[in-house]
Amino acid sequence: MLGSFNEKKPKNKEENPENKSLKSLKGKLTKHQNLIGLWLFLLINVAGLGLVFALQLVQMVQIGRVANKPPATLVEKGDGTGLLTDAIPASQRTPRAIQRFTSDILTALFTVTPVLETQEGLTQGDGFDTGITIPRKEGNVNNRVTVNAYVASVAAIAPGFRDQFLSKLADITPPNSFNGTTQVLFKIDFLGNPIPVDGKSDEWTVTVVGTRYIIESQSGGSRRSPEPEPFKQVIYLKSVNPQFNPLPEISTNIQERVADITKIGLQITKMTPLDTTTPQGGDFLELPAQPQPQPTQPTEEE
Numbered sequence: 001m002l003g004s005f006n007e008k009k010p011k012n013k014e015e016n017p018e019n020k021s022l023k024s025l026k027g028k029l030t031k032h033q034n035l036i037g038l039w040l041f042l043l044i045n046v047a048g049l050g051l052v053f054a055l056q057l058v059q060m061v062q063i064g065r066v067a068n069k070p071p072a073t074l075v076e077k078g079d080g081t082g083l084l085t086d087a088i089p090a091s092q093r094t095p096r097a098i099q100r101f102t103s104d105i106l107t108a109l110f111t112v113t114p115v116l117e118t119q120e121g122l123t124q125g126d127g128f129d130t131g132i133t134i135p136r137k138e139g140n141v142n143n144r145v146t147v148n149a150y151v152a153s154v155a156a157i158a159p160g161f162r163d164q165f166l167s168k169l170a171d172i173t174p175p176n177s178f179n180g181t182t183q184v185l186f187k188i189d190f191l192g193n194p195i196p197v198d199g200k201s202d203e204w205t206v207t208v209v210g211t212r213y214i215i216e217s218q219s220g221g222s223r224r225s226p227e228p229e230p231f232k233q234v235i236y237l238k239s240v241n242p243q244f245n246p247l248p249e250i251s252t253n254i255q256e257r258v259a260d261i262t263k264i265g266l267q268i269t270k271m272t273p274l275d276t277t278t279p280q281g282g283d284f285l286e287l288p289a290q291p292q293p294q295p296t297q298p299t300e301e302e
Helices: 017-068 095-110 147-156 159-172 253-262
Strands: 073-076 082-085 182-191 203-217 229-239 266-273
Antiparallel strands (some): 182 203, 203 229
């Protein structure tokens, strides 16, 4: 039995070549997997660092904008309350400010009430708005406009367009508006967004569509309203330097109204009909373009 322990064990058979190739292939795959995992880890870290850098850059840009922005100004009113204002370039106006100015001015120009709201310094009779007489143009039947319309035109219409506008406005104002028997209501149905004129930052156009209603009083207290009159115009506006001249201690309501309008810093420079294919532009205030006077050329003396 002892001899059996001293017997030599038989040698293992040689390993199959196919097994060797499989083991070699598995080893290579393991190395590739390790390399791919390492590269993915590096890419994720680089992407994370890039994202952090981008966020830091955006934050620095925002901080720079805030640092360079003009500081807001706190304006204290007479009653002790305050308003926080923000600085904008002198020639620019916000779309909301332009739309509100256009709406308020057109309503003041075309609305006729029988009672004069601002009375100081103006002649009136029996409490009615007796109007203001303007120079009569050739072909005009009427040459009076209401005080409210005149005040609004002085404050909000550019001098080069004011005479033409007032002449047309006087011609379409009902004569009975000045004795309290006729009222005119103006309603805006559409107010477009301001569009810059030829890329200019201080001039805009606003499309306005509205309706004018004339209400006439008759004997017996009844009222008659003719057919509504449409208004379809393109309003041209420009920014002007606001006027902040202080009013005198004793000032009239008209002076205060003019000051309130002019401090907005906008003026109407022109109106053109929106629809040029129908007679009178399709509205009650069609304004033909005024011919520009041609300069005379000096002639040579013979």
